[in-house]
Amino acid sequence: MNRQAPTLEDVAREAGVSRATVSRVVNGVRNVDPAIQDLVRLAIDRTGYAPNRAARSLVTRRTGTVALVVSGAGDTSEEEQNAFAARVFADPFFGRVVGGVVGFLRPRSTHPVLMFAESPGARQEVVRYLRQGNADGALVVSTHPDDPLPALLAEAGLPAVLFARPVRPVALSHVDLAHWDGGRLAAERLLARGCRKVATVSGPWAVAASQERLAGFRDTMARGGHPYVPVAEGGFTLDSGVSAMTALLAEHPDVEGVFAANDLMAQGVCQVLRERGRRVPDDVAVVGFDDSSVAAACRPPLTSVRQPVEDMAAAMARLLDEHVRGLRTEPVAVLFEPELVVRESA
Amino acid sequence: MNRQAPTLEDVAREAGVSRATVSRVVNGVRNVDPAIQDLVRLAIDRTGYAPNRAARSLVTRRTGTVALVVSGAGDTSEEEQNAFAARVFADPFFGRVVGGVVGFLRPRSTHPVLMFAESPGARQEVVRYLRQGNADGALVVSTHPDDPLPALLAEAGLPAVLFARPVRPVALSHVDLAHWDGGRLAAERLLARGCRKVATVSGPWAVAASQERLAGFRDTMARGGHPYVPVAEGGFTLDSGVSAMTALLAEHPDVEGVFAANDLMAQGVCQVLRERGRRVPDDVAVVGFDDSSVAAACRPPLTSVRQPVEDMAAAMARLLDEHVRGLRTEPVAVLFEPELVVRESA
DNA sequence: GTGAAAGCGCTAACAT
DNA sequence: ATGTTAGCGCTTTCAC
Numbered sequence: 001m002n003r004q005a006p007t008l009e010d011v012a013r014e015a016g017v018s019r020a021t022v023s024r025v026v027n028g029v030r031n032v033d034p035a036i037q038d039l040v041r042l043a044i045d046r047t048g049y050a051p052n053r054a055a056r057s058l059v060t061r062r063t064g065t066v067a068l069v070v071s072g073a074g075d076t077s078e079e080e081q082n083a084f085a086a087r088v089f090a091d092p093f094f095g096r097v098v099g100g101v102v103g104f105l106r107p108r109s110t111h112p113v114l115m116f117a118e119s120p121g122a123r124q125e126v127v128r129y130l131r132q133g134n135a136d137g138a139l140v141v142s143t144h145p146d147d148p149l150p151a152l153l154a155e156a157g158l159p160a161v162l163f164a165r166p167v168r169p170v171a172l173s174h175v176d177l178a179h180w181d182g183g184r185l186a187a188e189r190l191l192a193r194g195c196r197k198v199a200t201v202s203g204p205w206a207v208a209a210s211q212e213r214l215a216g217f218r219d220t221m222a223r224g225g226h227p228y229v230p231v232a233e234g235g236f237t238l239d240s241g242v243s244a245m246t247a248l249l250a251e252h253p254d255v256e257g258v259f260a261a262n263d264l265m266a267q268g269v270c271q272v273l274r275e276r277g278r279r280v281p282d283d284v285a286v287v288g289f290d291d292s293s294v295a296a297a298c299r300p301p302l303t304s305v306r307q308p309v310e311d312m313a314a315a316m317a318r319l320l321d322e323h324v325r326g327l328r329t330e331p332v333a334v335l336f337e338p339e340l341v342v343r344e345s346a
Numbered sequence: 347m348n349r350q351a352p353t354l355e356d357v358a359r360e361a362g363v364s365r366a367t368v369s370r371v372v373n374g375v376r377n378v379d380p381a382i383q384d385l386v387r388l389a390i391d392r393t394g395y396a397p398n399r400a401a402r403s404l405v406t407r408r409t410g411t412v413a414l415v416v417s418g419a420g421d422t423s424e425e426e427q428n429a430f431a432a433r434v435f436a437d438p439f440f441g442r443v444v445g446g447v448v449g450f451l452r453p454r455s456t457h458p459v460l461m462f463a464e465s466p467g468a469r470q471e472v473v474r475y476l477r478q479g480n481a482d483g484a485l486v487v488s489t490h491p492d493d494p495l496p497a498l499l500a501e502a503g504l505p506a507v508l509f510a511r512p513v514r515p516v517a518l519s520h521v522d523l524a525h526w527d528g529g530r531l532a533a534e535r536l537l538a539r540g541c542r543k544v545a546t547v548s549g550p551w552a553v554a555a556s557q558e559r560l561a562g563f564r565d566t567m568a569r570g571g572h573p574y575v576p577v578a579e580g581g582f583t584l585d586s587g588v589s590a591m592t593a594l595l596a597e598h599p600d601v602e603g604v605f606a607a608n609d610l611m612a613q614g615v616c617q618v619l620r621e622r623g624r625r626v627p628d629d630v631a632v633v634g635f636d637d638s639s640v641a642a643a644c645r646p647p648l649t650s651v652r653q654p655v656e657d658m659a660a661a662m663a664r665l666l667d668e669h670v671r672g673l674r675t676e677p678v679a680v681l682f683e684p685e686l687v688v689r690e691s692a
Numbered sequence: 693g694t695g696a697a698a699g700c701g702c703t704a705a706c707a708t
Numbered sequence: 709a710t711g712t713t714a715g716c717g718c719t720t721t722c723a724c
Contacts, residue, residue: 084445
């Protein structure tokens with residue numbers, strides 16, 4: 001920790017060449033004599049040289065890090081801020097996002113800096129962080145449809161890519177899922193099982209994805225001869241699934257099939273059903289959404305509409321990389337297709 | 347994005363002072379005339395100046411970022427690496443760690459870079475990253491007792507703090523929980539409820555914390571007149587809790603109380619119990635460990651031994667900060683006390 | 693194909 | 709209290 005880290009200069013001296021040549025070898029620039037390359041590489045090994053990223057970044061204006069921002073809309077108090085982090089990661093969704101992002105970033109030896117932007121101050125901090133050149137761009141996952149961060153980022157001209165299409169149009173690239181098709185897949189499954197009375201626990205109304213999943217589900221049920229589908233709104237949490245299903249069951253005790261707009265709520269649905277003595281899937285079939293880790297952990301294991309979150313996250317990282325490198329200047333939308341994963345619940 | 351970011355020079359010109367003065371104001375160094383301070387601040391606002399961290403870092407040799415490393419022992423293949431990330435975050439524990447770390451770091455405007463070190467290559471990458479000066483130090487959470495990363499870090503003289511005492515002594519600071527006391531609390535609760543036949547699902551043998559929790563539990567049960575306590579080893583996952591409890595129940599169908607070494611396994615225990623027609627807590631009382639989000643989500647809500655993970659994570663960040671700033675040179679251990687949180691399961 | 697030299701934007705002596 | 713100056717370690721023209 002005390003011995004000074006070796007610099008380009010040290011390596012150059014050791015190899016008997018100039019700093020420029022060492023730099024070329026390190027950065028894999030051609031036009032360097034193979035013999036000298038070997039010489040330099042040997043010197044690098046001997047000295048244990050590792051390039052200083054601050055110095056490099058100062059001249060290249062690239063940092064090799066991206067901000068991975070989990071963003072809310074709220075005006076959360078300072079005390080609640082770390083609770084926000086815990087809550088966010090309680091949803092298995094984010095682990096998958098992180099996995100997908102890291103999978104793309106690592107081979108390019110760039111790393112994600114984790115940031116939470118759930119208060120106005122925190123959002124300013126994100127913008128400041130990027131403007132300072134601490135990261136090359138931002139990968140933004142909003143937990144709330146009114147999130148003002150995307151607009152702030154776009155306004156500041158900072159490279160950013162969003163997970164999910166923002167409700168208000170913003171000049172930023174994003175990746176998203178064909179949610180309507182997801183709802184359709186769920187309906188088709190319930191229809192195929194012969195469920196007559198069907199209900200659904202939707203996500204929050206304000207979230208566009210919720211509405212699209214619901215629309216796909218309803219449209220398909222309608223085409224299948226079931227124009228009326230009772231809906232209870234949930235909040236994508238286990239508790240909200242429990243409440244929603246409790247309400248649904250009170251009004252429609254004869255329900256035979258339920259589509260929940262995510263797996264966490266589907267788990268809540270299963271809990272309520274079991275407590276009320278209904279067997280899943282024999283009495284009531286349940287279809288979840290996301291195909292997250294809870295789908296497999298749930299009893300019974302959930303049939304679920306798979307959202308390829310890891311692939312979507314990797315695509316975000318790829319898009320950001322293209323924007324940062326200037327290979328892409330116009331915002332684009334990349335859409336992924338959902339897939340039904342059949343387990344025991346339906 | 348195209349307009350060049352303003353530099354100290356620009357602000358200095360705007361304010362009619364020297365770069366050094368602006369630097370002093372920005373860094374809050376005293377010995378600057380209040381009138382000039384105002385002048386400079388005005389110029390900063392007008393120009394929209396934000397300090398370039400690469401440049402600053404180059405001279406201060408501090409980066410304002412720390413690596414938050416989740417480390418395994420394995421030799422995971424490249425393809426499995428992002429699955430590792432998802433698996434890690436599937437455990438509610440890590441969300442709490444992140445929350446605690448961010449809570450401490452943010453007010454100091456430093457940020458965590460997320461790294462996964464589950465293969466030899468990835469571990470080298472972490473060391474390289476730190477040696478390059480990309481981060482001031484590392485906060486390490488090992489998922490495996492044989493994790494070689496702490497030793498590598500210590501050897502390289504890099505500032506690092508560990509979550510949990512490493513099995514093989516390493517010259518690094520760490521934070522930990524008084525696990526023995528946690529086991530004791532669980533035993534006392536079961537004893538107080540009058541449970542006669544008691545069993546326990548332990549964590550992996552190889553993990554020191556598992557053994558200490560078990561020892562505290564057994565010692566206390568013995569003192570309470572129950573010298574023999576059947577044990578089944580689990581792996582801290584829900585599935586392993588299910589298997590362990592299934593085995594335990596086969597041999598000891600008359601069990602009245604169960605202590606599981608974490609909440610995820612306790613949840614599995616509850617599932618098995620319910621499937622076998624045992625009511626919790628009426629027939630069998632269950633005590634979990636961690637008091638994570640699943641404790642509250644479980645049916646019935648789990649009585650659990652609380653581990654103050656957020657506080658512990660914040661303490662890690664504080665220790666690292668002290669090491670980095672040279673305020674602390676010798677490794678220390680900071681021990682936290684567990685607390686029983688009573689809910690419905692026991 | 694290789695070297696010399698000019699900065700990138702900032703901080704910290706040192707001088708005033 | 710403020711300004712001057714010398715780098716921090718690296719990349720990148722520009723000569724050779």
